[in-house]
Amino acid sequence: METTKNFFKNQALTTKIVIVVILTLLMLIPIGMVRSLITEREGNKVAEQTEMSDRWGGRQLLTGPVLVLPYKQSLAVGSAAPSFVYCLPEEYNVTGDIKPEERTRGIQKILSYQSTMHFEGKFIFPDYKSLDLNEALIQWDEAYIVMGISNLQGVKNKIVFNINGHPQEILANVADNDLIRSGVMIRMPLAAADMGKSCNFDFDLVLNGTDGLHFLPVGRQTNVHFNSTWKSVAYTGDYVPTEKADVKEGIDAQWNIFDYNRSYTQMWVGKNDSFGSTKLGLDLLLPVDHYQKTMRAVKYAIMFIALTFLVFFMVEILSKKRIHPVQYLLVSFALVLFYSLLLALSEHIGFDWSYLVSALAIVMLITAYSHSIFKSRKQTLFMGLFLSALYIFLYVVIQLEDMALLLGSIGLFIALAIVMFVSRNINWYKDDERIDKSLD
Structure with a gap:
């Protein structure tokens, strides 16, 4: 038992990475539920439209x-x-x-x-x-x-x-x-x-x-x-x-x-x-209806969660503040909730306004929650700006359907380049040692 405890102490950073990856993959379940909900609502729409269409001609x-x-x-x-x-x-x-x-x-x-x-x-x-x-x-x-x-x-x-x-x-x-x-x-x-x-x-x-x-x-x-x-x-x-x-x-x-x-x-x-x-x-x-646009947005959900987790993880490493897996989980739930809000609102006020309202609500929610985690205005502001840029990027990708793959690939390349640049001086083994000491 002591050997197992020492193993996890010596691999604290690696363990955290594994936990974050597992949480990211688990989010595929609620994402799949949202996709099923969109399909169901769209099916109801088609049935109603078919009835209306038959009556008109x-x-x-x-x-x-x-x-x-x-x-x-x-x-x-x-x-x-x-x-x-x-x-x-x-x-x-x-x-x-x-x-x-x-x-x-x-x-x-x-x-x-x-x-x-x-x-x-x-x-x-x-x-x-x-x-x-x-x-x-x-x-x-x-x-x-x-x-x-x-x-x-x-x-x-x-x-x-x-x-x-x-x-x-x-x-x-x-x-x-x-x-x-x-x-x-x-x-x-x-x-x-x-x-x-x-x-x-x-x-x-x-x-x-x-x-x-x-x-x-x-x-x-x-x-x-x-x-x-x-x-x-x-x-x-x-x-x-x-x-x-x-x-x-x-x-x-x-x-x-x-x-x-x-x-x-x-x-x-x-x-x-x-x-x-x-x-x-x-x-x-x-014009492309709100169900199709929402479904297109959901395709990027796992990327949103992964990038947000990555930012939290980098802040955790660079600021030497520990973030509990439950806090990662709550943030991911908020990101998934965005798509449910978007779907519900778009049926009444149109896609564009629904996207704006849903994105603002989720950005403010996660930003406020980040402040309770980071205890730093600078880091909280960074998180708010990051999420805002992420949702703006997604909106542009949805509108440019023919260029979505190209723009998405370029965006991921830029995100990866930024992460590699920011983490270039991190001594990952030394950080493991620091976390080991904090656990003693």
């Missing part, structure tokens, strides 16, 4: 218009259900404006929009001979045009579908087909004599939605032009638009797509698995 996908021509399998009575001939427009032009609006419920918010669009284009009636079809099996009088709208509850105007300038009746229920399940349809009776003829169409659509608005490039030549006052957008799908560079506020984007840019033809019979495989559109983005 959701992410919208527009398909068509597509001309559908029912085709019997045989002339026998009671034969199998008919197949369908699908014909896409020769020309398909869309122009529109997207007006964004942030909608809130409680502490949650979503980015909704209302889009006012004008559609116009041209169909050339299908040449059934090119598909090797029997004219007698084609149900010409049952032909119709279908326009796919993924969330019909988002439609906010009475759709007037004009064919060659004449308004047509809109039917809310889409007839059976292999292509589109949700949307509207327009009866379009044809005759064999119409083969090869063309017709022009146009209509206006006012559509509510959230997050994004997407299209399928159904035309042999597709032109889609949109502008919006919202600048934070992500262009999605398989095609990159051309943007006007002189737009100061918002976006002005145009897509020009041809049939050879996609993987399906203008006309086919039956199912077509490649239809819908390519699309274009944009998503409206909210």
